[in-house]
Amino acid sequence: MLRAAPYLVAAILAGPVAAGALGALVPSFGFLPALGHDAFGLAVWRDLLSWPGIGGSVLLSFASGIVTAGLSLALAMLFLAVFFETRAFIWLRKAIAPLLAVPHAAAAFALAFLIAPSGFLARLLSPWATGWQRPPDLLIVQDELGLSLMAGLVMKEVPFLLLVALAPLAQIHAVERMRMARALGYGRIAAWFKTVVPALYPLLRLPIYAVIAYSSANIDVALILGPVSPPPLAVQVLRWSNDPELDYRLIAAAGAVLQFGVTAAAIALWVAAERILITLGRGWIESGNRTLAEQGLGLLGRVLFPALLLSAGLGILALGLSAFARVWRFPDPFPSRWTLEHWQSVGDTASGPLGATIWIALAATGLSLALVLAMLENERRTGRRAGRALELVFYLPLLVPQIGFLFGLVLLAELIGIAPGGGLVAAGHVIFVLPYVYLTLSESYRRLDPAWSRLARTLGHSESRVFWKVTLPMVFTPTLAAFAVGLAVSIGQYLVTRLLGAGRLDTVTTEAIALAAGGDRRLIGAWALTQAVLPVLGFALALAAPRLLWRHRRGMLGAVQ
Amino acid sequence: MLLTRRLTFLAFPLLLAAAVASSVAPARADSPAAEWSRVLDAAKGQTVYWNAWGGDPRINAYIAWAGEQVSERYGVELVHVKLTDTAEAVARVLAEKSAGRNEGGAIDLIWINGENFAAMKRNGLLHGPWIEALPNHNLTDPANSPDLALDFGVPVEGLEMPWARARLVFYRDEAVLPEPPRSSDALLAWAKANPGRFTYPLPPSFLGTTFLKQVLLERASSVDALYRPVAEGDFASVTAPLWDYLDALHPHLWRQARSFPANAGAMRRLMSDGEIDIAFAFSQSEATAGIESGELPETVRNYVFDAGTIGNVSFLAIPFNAAHRDGAMVLANFLLSPEAQLRKQDPEHWGSATVLDLEELTPEQAKAFREMDLGPAAIPADRLGAMLAEPHPSWTDALEEEWNRRYAVR
Numbered sequence: 001m002l003r004a005a006p007y008l009v010a011a012i013l014a015g016p017v018a019a020g021a022l023g024a025l026v027p028s029f030g031f032l033p034a035l036g037h038d039a040f041g042l043a044v045w046r047d048l049l050s051w052p053g054i055g056g057s058v059l060l061s062f063a064s065g066i067v068t069a070g071l072s073l074a075l076a077m078l079f080l081a082v083f084f085e086t087r088a089f090i091w092l093r094k095a096i097a098p099l100l101a102v103p104h105a106a107a108a109f110a111l112a113f114l115i116a117p118s119g120f121l122a123r124l125l126s127p128w129a130t131g132w133q134r135p136p137d138l139l140i141v142q143d144e145l146g147l148s149l150m151a152g153l154v155m156k157e158v159p160f161l162l163l164v165a166l167a168p169l170a171q172i173h174a175v176e177r178m179r180m181a182r183a184l185g186y187g188r189i190a191a192w193f194k195t196v197v198p199a200l201y202p203l204l205r206l207p208i209y210a211v212i213a214y215s216s217a218n219i220d221v222a223l224i225l226g227p228v229s230p231p232p233l234a235v236q237v238l239r240w241s242n243d244p245e246l247d248y249r250l251i252a253a254a255g256a257v258l259q260f261g262v263t264a265a266a267i268a269l270w271v272a273a274e275r276i277l278i279t280l281g282r283g284w285i286e287s288g289n290r291t292l293a294e295q296g297l298g299l300l301g302r303v304l305f306p307a308l309l310l311s312a313g314l315g316i317l318a319l320g321l322s323a324f325a326r327v328w329r330f331p332d333p334f335p336s337r338w339t340l341e342h343w344q345s346v347g348d349t350a351s352g353p354l355g356a357t358i359w360i361a362l363a364a365t366g367l368s369l370a371l372v373l374a375m376l377e378n379e380r381r382t383g384r385r386a387g388r389a390l391e392l393v394f395y396l397p398l399l400v401p402q403i404g405f406l407f408g409l410v411l412l413a414e415l416i417g418i419a420p421g422g423g424l425v426a427a428g429h430v431i432f433v434l435p436y437v438y439l440t441l442s443e444s445y446r447r448l449d450p451a452w453s454r455l456a457r458t459l460g461h462s463e464s465r466v467f468w469k470v471t472l473p474m475v476f477t478p479t480l481a482a483f484a485v486g487l488a489v490s491i492g493q494y495l496v497t498r499l500l501g502a503g504r505l506d507t508v509t510t511e512a513i514a515l516a517a518g519g520d521r522r523l524i525g526a527w528a529l530t531q532a533v534l535p536v537l538g539f540a541l542a543l544a545a546p547r548l549l550w551r552h553r554r555g556m557l558g559a560v561q
Numbered sequence: 562m563l564l565t566r567r568l569t570f571l572a573f574p575l576l577l578a579a580a581v582a583s584s585v586a587p588a589r590a591d592s593p594a595a596e597w598s599r600v601l602d603a604a605k606g607q608t609v610y611w612n613a614w615g616g617d618p619r620i621n622a623y624i625a626w627a628g629e630q631v632s633e634r635y636g637v638e639l640v641h642v643k644l645t646d647t648a649e650a651v652a653r654v655l656a657e658k659s660a661g662r663n664e665g666g667a668i669d670l671i672w673i674n675g676e677n678f679a680a681m682k683r684n685g686l687l688h689g690p691w692i693e694a695l696p697n698h699n700l701t702d703p704a705n706s707p708d709l710a711l712d713f714g715v716p717v718e719g720l721e722m723p724w725a726r727a728r729l730v731f732y733r734d735e736a737v738l739p740e741p742p743r744s745s746d747a748l749l750a751w752a753k754a755n756p757g758r759f760t761y762p763l764p765p766s767f768l769g770t771t772f773l774k775q776v777l778l779e780r781a782s783s784v785d786a787l788y789r790p791v792a793e794g795d796f797a798s799v800t801a802p803l804w805d806y807l808d809a810l811h812p813h814l815w816r817q818a819r820s821f822p823a824n825a826g827a828m829r830r831l832m833s834d835g836e837i838d839i840a841f842a843f844s845q846s847e848a849t850a851g852i853e854s855g856e857l858p859e860t861v862r863n864y865v866f867d868a869g870t871i872g873n874v875s876f877l878a879i880p881f882n883a884a885h886r887d888g889a890m891v892l893a894n895f896l897l898s899p900e901a902q903l904r905k906q907d908p909e910h911w912g913s914a915t916v917l918d919l920e921e922l923t924p925e926q927a928k929a930f931r932e933m934d935l936g937p938a939a940i941p942a943d944r945l946g947a948m949l950a951e952p953h954p955s956w957t958d959a960l961e962e963e964w965n966r967r968y969a970v971r
Contacts, residue, residue, distance in 0.1 A: 034659035035684060053969040118834035135836050137757030139816045228763050228820050229969040242648040243765065244676035245958050246655060246684055326855035330835040337855060345618050410653075414660030420667050502653060502667035503642040504610055514643040518616030519826020520856060521833075 005374040006386050009434065010393045012371070016409050016431055017396050021260070023408015028254035035246055048254040053230030058262055060146050060226070061233040065216025065266035068150050069208055072157035075304065076165055079158075081192035082301030084178065093166065095309055097543065099159035100485070101535035102316065103492040105513065106528035108152045108224040110315030113322065113521065115148065116141045118330045120318035126331035135330050142227050149226040153215045155312060163485075164207040164439065165200060167478070171447040172199040190292040194285045205274075206391075207439060209267050210398040216263045217401030220494060220513070233259050234403050241403075256404040263401055316532075323525035342526040349511065350530060357491055357507040357534060360422060364429035365486035368437045369479070375438075376445040377467055380453070385446075394438050397431045402495055410499045420502035428500040429493055433486045440485045444478035477546040484542035488535035508534065597696055600887045605636040607888030612650035613672035615643020616826060619850060623904070623911045631895050637888045642668070647677050654686045654880045666882035670889040674875040675713040678721060679954040681878065688879040690719025691890060697897040698722070702918035709874055709916060714788055714953040721876035722893050725905065726914040728945060729771055729870040731841040732848040732938060736860040738838050743867045745776050745806060748839075752813040758838040760815035760822060760831065765961040768825040768843060773960050775871050777803045778949050787952035791959045800960070804967060811968070818968070833857055845945075846912020849936030863938050869947030874916060899926045908936035 026032075030041045048054065083089045102110075113119050118135035126132040141148050169175075174196045181191035222232045230236065237259060240252035322328060323342055325335035379385055386394075409428070418424055448471065456466045472479070494509050503510075512527035609631075615621055621641065628639030644650055650671045657666050673681070681687050692698050701709055701723055709723040710716065717723075733741045742751040752759050762769035774787075780802040781787060786794035811818035815837055822828040825842060832840040833856045842848065851857030877893050879886055895901055899922055902915040912935065919927040935941070 032659070034655055052966040056970065116834075118831075118836050135834060137816060137836075139819050142820045144819060223823070228823065229965070239765070241652060242646045243958075244648050244651065244680050246651065246680045249652070249655070329833075329858075339855070341854070349621070410656050414657055414662055417662075498649070502610075503612065503644065503649065504640060504667065506643065511643070514615040514645050515618065516616075517614075517645045517824060517826055518618070519824065519828075519830045520618075520854070521830055522854075522856070523618065 002374055002378040002381070005371065005378050006390055009371050009375055010390055013396055013431060013434065014393050016412070016428075017400055017405055019412045020405025020408035021400070023412060024253045024256040024404055026253075027250050028257045030250065032250060032253075035249065037247075037250065044250045044254045048251050048258065051236075051251070054233075054236075056230040057233040057236045058258070060230070061216045061259070061262050062266050064146050064150050064153065064222075064226075064232065065212040065263065066269060068153040068157060068215035069212045069270065071150070072154050072161050072211060073204070073208060075154065075158050075308075076161035077193070077197060078189075078297060078301045079162065079305050080165060080196075081189045082298055083305070084188075084192065084196075085175065088305075092162070092305070096159045096162050096166070097484070097539040098536055099156075099309075099312055100163060101488050101539045102156075102312070102532045103488075103509065103528075103535065104156055104218070105220040105224065105492075105494070105509070105516070106319070106532050107156055107312070107315070108221045109516075109521075109524060109528050110319045111148070111152045111155065111311070112141045112224055113318050114311060114315040120314065120321075123331050124333050132331060141225060144227050146227055146232070149222060149232070150215075152221050152225040153218070155308065156221075157211050157215065158308065161204065161207060161211065165204055167440070168200065168203045168443045168447070169196075171443065172196070172203070174200070185290050187291040187294040189294050189297050190290060193292055198281075198285065203443065206395050209270070210395060210435075210439075212266050212270055213263050213399045213401065216266050217259055217403065219403060233262060234401060237403050256401070259401045260404050263399070267399070316529075319525040319528055321525075322522045323529055325522050328522075342522050345523065346526045346530055350508065353506040353508050353511050354530075354534075356422065356505055357509070360426045360429060360497075360505075360507065361487045361490035361534075363426040364433045364490045365437065365483055367426075368430050368434040368486055369441075369483055371434060372438045372441055372482070373472075373479075376442060377471070380445070380448075380450070380471070381463060395435050398435045402432075406495055406499050413500065420500060420504065422501070422505055425497050425501045425505055428496040429490045432493060432496065433489045436489045437482045437486045441475070441478055441482035445475055448474055476549070480542040480545055484535070484538040487538040491531070491534050593694070593696075596694065600694065600890055601635060603887035604885075604891040607885040608638040608640060609669045609885050609888040609892050610640050610642055610667060611670040611672070611889075611892065612642040612644055612647070612653075612668050614645070614647060615641065616645065619911055626904070626910075627892070627896060627901060630901070631892050635891050635895070637891050639892060647671065647673055651677050651681055651686070654681070654882070655684070657880075657882055658684075658686060663882050665884045666880050667884075668880050669883040669885045670892060671878050671880065672724070672875060673721060673878050674873060675951065676954045676957050678712050678876065678878065679715045681880075682715065682718075682720060686881055687720045688881045688883055688886060689721075691879060691886075692719045692722045692893075695722065695890060695894040695897060697894050700897065700899065700917045700921045702921050706918060708950070711950075712876060713873065713951040713957075717876070721878035722897065723874050723916040724877050724893075724896060725875045726872065726916055727843045727875060728845065728865075728872040728914070728948065729775060729841060729843055730845055730848075730863040730865055730940070730945075731839060731870075732832075732857075732861055732863045733839045734858045734860050735862045736858065741839060741864050743864065745779050745866070749806065749810050749813075751839075752810055755838065756813045757815050757817070759813075760818075760828065760837055761841075762824050762828050763821035764964045765957075766824040768828070768841070769821070770957055770961055771843065771871055772841070773803065773964060774952055774956070775866070775949070776806055777960070778871065778952070779866070779868050780806060787956060788950070790953055791955040796959055796963075800963065803960075804963070807964075807968070829856070832861075844913060845935060845939040846908045848938035849908045849912060852937055859937070861938055863940050865940065865946045867946070869949045871951060872948035873951045899923075903929055903933075906930065906933055908934070908939070912936060912939075 028044055030037055030039060030044050079092060083092050114121055117138045117140060122130065122132065122135060177195040178191055181195045186194065217234045219234050219238055222235045226232045226235060233255065237252050237255040240248045240255055321335060324338050326337040326339035328335035413420065413424060452470055452474065453466045456470045492509060494513055497505060497507055497510055508527070508531045512524065512531045515527055516524050613624060621643065624641045628641065631637040631639060650668055653668055654666065703709065712721065731741065742748040761772040764770045764773060777800060778784060778787065781799050782802060783799055786799045815831070822831055828840050829847065829851060831837045845863055848857060848861045848863055852859050852861055877896065879889050883889060899917060902917050905911050905913050906915050915930060919930055
């Protein structure tokens with residue numbers, strides 16, 4: 001039973017993705033009988049490639065994938081290099097969870113309102129510092145180069161990379177490596193990049209590919225911060241699939257396939273750059289050079305990390321203020337009249353969506369966690385790690401753009417005859433939740449000292465008793481963290497919920513995004529905060545529970561994270 | 562005139578019976594009243610999934626109210642599926658048709674018009690004709706309301722029920738801009754004098770394309786061509802004045818036209834943030850609602866172009882494979898009742914103009930409609946100016962594609 005776990009998981013993840021991809025591939029060659037297109041051909045692809053602005057869209061998606069990943073990785077490594085084993089390191093650890101918990105769309109809204117010419121920062125500084133009585137006509141949000149889009153993505157991806165980088169630090173003996181290098185006279189930053197990064201990077205590789213895939217193909221952040229014409233490719237695909245002229249579905253399908261290609265190309269370029277850097281880096285590591293712009297980079301890290309926290313904090317504060325604002329005109333630094341109306345309107349409609357959000361998140365995350373635990377426990381018992389190819393399958397849903405296969409997935413569900421609804425939505429969420437649960441849990445599980453379970457076995461306990469009594473309690477803390485990540489991922493899902501639920505199922509995220517179309521920032525603020533509260537609660541519980549549970553066993557707390 | 566109307570009125574039950582007999586229950590030829598009571602019986606206990614744009618909390622509250630009413634009166638439950646874009650519902654029905662799901666579909670009723678309707682009709686995704694079976698349908702005086710029989714120039718043919726009228730109105734803060742530009746020429750001159758203070762939503766968003774059509778209707782070399790399929794006319798020469806106009810206007814727009822607000826809501830937000838001085842909406846009530854919620858200054862007032870503004874009707878349609886057709890019809894009939902239409906027109910609840918013909922109502926009902934306070938920002942109905950009909954829907958895509966070709970590429 002347990003032996004089947006990895007294959008079961010692979011099937012659960014790869015099946016829908018493959019089916020969905022087929023559902024995009026076939027119409028992209030002109031075959032969609034429901035619309036009377038029943039001849040294969042290349043006409044759709046010609047239409048796609050001659051679409052005005054398609055080159056810009058492709059470049060933008062490609063660049064935001066590469067730049068976001070590069071910048072996020074550089075910042076995450078810099079922050080770790082600067083703060084590792086310092087007092088501020090505790091702060092860094094604590095900051096990750098709430099940053100990670102804020103849903104992408106809410107974070108994007110917050111950033112947009114923070115930096116717009118009529119936004120919170122401008123209001124705080126006007127007119128006394130800037131002289132602006134009216135907002136200046138400056139293109140900051142949704143700029144043509146996608147800089148604000150990339151900034152928004154980096155804000156969310158740095159905490160994610162920090163989270164996945166922190167987990168294996170003990171496994172690779174980062175502390176010892178640093179001490180050794182420092183003792184040999186290396187500067188803090190040089191020591192980190194020369195001794196820790198080479199061991200750490202291989203463990204970060206897949207998460208980074210996931211960052212590239214997400215950044216090059218996401219919709220929610222791109223809709224809020226991305227340029228509008230031409231937009232990033234995924235947004236353009238969404239526009240095509242929402243066009244009343246149904247024949248655009250064909251171009252949308254081809255666009256989705258193109259999006260696969262763009263994401264794959266971005267990852268391929270990254271892999272190539274990786275190879276080159278590794279080759280070049282070897283010489284630098286062995287050069288014996290003891291410093292790496294220590295002062296400059298040290299200062300940069302010490303400035304940028306608080307800046308990141310501050311902008312996230314100010315953004316959320318601005319969103320929070322607008323949620324209580326009745327009248328808030330430029331350049332008033334704060335609302336001039338306040339109201340609870342927006343929260344009342346949230347209260348009036350939120351109970352149904354809240355319930356649905358919670359049960360779907362619990363069901364999807366619970367199932368994902370059970371499957372991941374089964375898989376990891378199987379690995380521990382057999383002593384064999386899942387093959388590389390199989391492992392790649394676990395990450396497939398993160399590497400393949402959502403827009404690319406969801407339409408096909410809906411078609412598949414219809415063909416099989418599964419009625420849209422809560423069950424189907426929860427099943428759909430598993431596809432996206434499971435990889436993140438696996439990502440956050442697997443390293444901690446694998447680095448458990450096998451001596452404990454061996455000891456329990458020699459004392460005559462059965463494998464399953466060992467699992468429940470020894471293994472599970474020892475990985476309880478990271479399991480909870482994985483559970484919280486899973487909840488956050490499920491709560492943030494929009495497209496899956498819409499498409500597989502036939503729109504009948506309202507969650508806080510679908511409500512928030514439906515109202516975002518209405519454009520009232522005050523109401524959006526209230527909903528965005530409501531949407532953010534659930535995952536933040538999840539993370540808070542995940543942090544608090546072990547402390548309560550193990551308050552008489554401090555060793556258990558130190559064992560992980 | 563009066564006589565013809567009488568005659569139509571007399572003939573109507575016959576037509577109705579014929580329509581009902583042929584569409585709803587082919588085997589039976591009952592009277593319309595008996596037929597309707599059959600619909601009422603069948604609808605009892607059904608749950609209607611109504612797909613309607615969900616971006617406005619006031620509209621959502623109105624729909625929730627309608628749900629309570631039909632639940633109490635007819636035992637029909639209503640679930641409002643809140644769309645961000647009506648095309649999502651079209652896509653859903655299409656996916657169901659692709660998968661061969663010809664009954665038991667997920668959508669029972671769609672709030673729809675224009676291109677979406679044209680696309681669904683063309684692809685055979687609609688049920689009907691069904692609207693003649695509704696008792697309240699007579700209240701729209703179908704025989705004398707030709708504008709309700711066409712949806713963006715496409716014959717409705719009983720496939721969708723008229724529900725609401727919309728008119729394009731501009732609005733600005735009267736305290737800032739007492740004399741707003743009332744034609745496209747004046748708008749251009751104003752924009753040149755006030756760079757960066759006007760913009761329009763990005764086509765193909767509904768309101769953005771409407772702005773293109775509004776300018777085109779004012780400037781096109783041949784307005785008649787706009788009411789025929791685009792393929793029959795000379796697109797380049799008919800639309801040339803529009804592109805000349807936009808070429809001149811764009812450098813003076815908000816952000817020099819390097820970016821556009823995504824939709825109507827985003828444009829209203831720019832107005833609220835003081836980034837622009839003129840905005841527009843497809844309803845008189847948008848500015849009033851903005852004032853009441855504090856989003857817009859209290860001195861914001863609507864105004865229209867001297868040459869008139871675009872107006873249209875939006876409808877309710879039932880997909881070909883709807884699972885709860887009877888419930889959808891009962892709901893639709895209720896939404897067309899004087900009571901529901903009156904509440905819809907009240908800016909307190911929504912502020913969307915009725916499709917009913919006041920002549921068909923009781924004197925008290927008609928009086929309630931006539932004397933309704935339309936809110937501080939609204940223009941009285943008699944000063945709303947001429948209504949320009951929507952061009953043929955085929956122009957929508959053609960305009961959007963050409964706009965995209967010209968302005969989306971850098």
